[in-house]
Amino acid sequence: QRHLISAADLTRDDAVLILDTAEEMARVADRPIKKLPTLRGRTVVNLFFEDSTRTRISFEAAEKRLSADVINFTAKGSSVSKGESLKDTAQTLEAMGVDAVVIRHGASGAPYTLANSGWIDAAVINAGDGTHQHPTQALLDAFTMRRRLVGRDTGIGQDLSGKRITLVGDVLHSRVARSNVDLLHTLGAEVTLVAPPTLLPVGVGTWPCEVSYDLDSVLPKSDAVMMLRVQRERMNAAFFPTEREYSRRYGLDGDRMARLPEHAIVMHPGPMVRGMEITADVADSDRCTAIEQVANGVSIRMAVLYLLLGGNEPAVTPTRTEEK
Ligand code: CP
Secondary structure, eight states: OOOBOOGGGOOHHHHHHHHHHHHHHHHHHTSSSOOOOTTTTOEEEEEESSOOSHHHHHHHHHHHHTTOEEEEEESTTSGGGGTOOHHHHHHHHHTTTOSEEEEEESSTTHHHHHHHSSSOOSEEEEEEETTTBOHHHHHHHHHHHHHHHTOTTTTTTOOOTTOEEEEESOOTTOHHHHHHHHHHHHTTOEEEEEOOGGGSOTTGGGSSSEEESOHHHHGGGOSEEEEOOOOGGGOOGGGOOOHHHHHHHHOBOHHHHTTSOTTOEEEOOSOOOBTTTBOHHHHTSTTBOHHHHHHHHHHHHHHHHHHHHOTTSOSOOOOHHHHO
8 A cells, every 4th residue: 555544444464564563663662773774765744734742743753763854844833824725735845855744634534635636646644634534543552452462472463353442432523433443343353432422423333343321331341441532622512411420421430440351451542631531540550551552653653654665675674682
């Protein structure tokens, strides 16, 4: 594939190859010099029309670890405020010699349009579009689940067959939920969504997952529970129960966490709203993988960039110590 637009475009073998390549990339982070020459001479632009902390910075870290030249563009402070279109912005950046565009945009479908319109030749990677998709987030989540639930070494070549994953909260506005449902289904996991009826999308019945309104009954059957942020910025008040009621019914606190099986993990894509969907004691507990997910995001993004741009060179050349 030339682009990464949607988790739904990945086959099981594509996804396992990315997860396995990310394991190789993670070894680089353990070295004294955390850099590979793989993308030397290639230029990647990070084109962010929406705010981001984790995705923007981890793409930049991944690009730099692969020795790419990096251009950072944020819509704030650019000529977008003067009315410049996505097409003109992208063509302006490509004129400066860009091999790949990492794009986050508030409009669902913007990365697809950029990849398929013929406006530019560069590879396009979706870093989150509206309420649609966030494929590298789903990949880093699957990577985290495979490491924790299957094993770092034993997981190589494996998918997530039979693992029971529960996603909780604002599914309606969540590109993370959509991407995870698509990818986890492809990887053989059994997914359950738990949300208030007002925060589920029309047509969720056709998604490859179960739906429940009762978090307490689902938790004991979960290998991982992923808490989703309530995206107040994308909704009007009518969608939302009161914060107190939401936390009471759908929030994860210490008592609820105790209902999980002992081996189960608590996940959050970030940013977290502590006290709303997750309490501080749960967020800070050993079972919560939120920070681990961020670290894994760098390895996943290195793997995606390498597989899209790296050509036939080996991903990682072993150091002399690793060869022994
Ligand atoms: N998980 C995620 O996409 O976070 P950011 O919005 O900070 O990139």
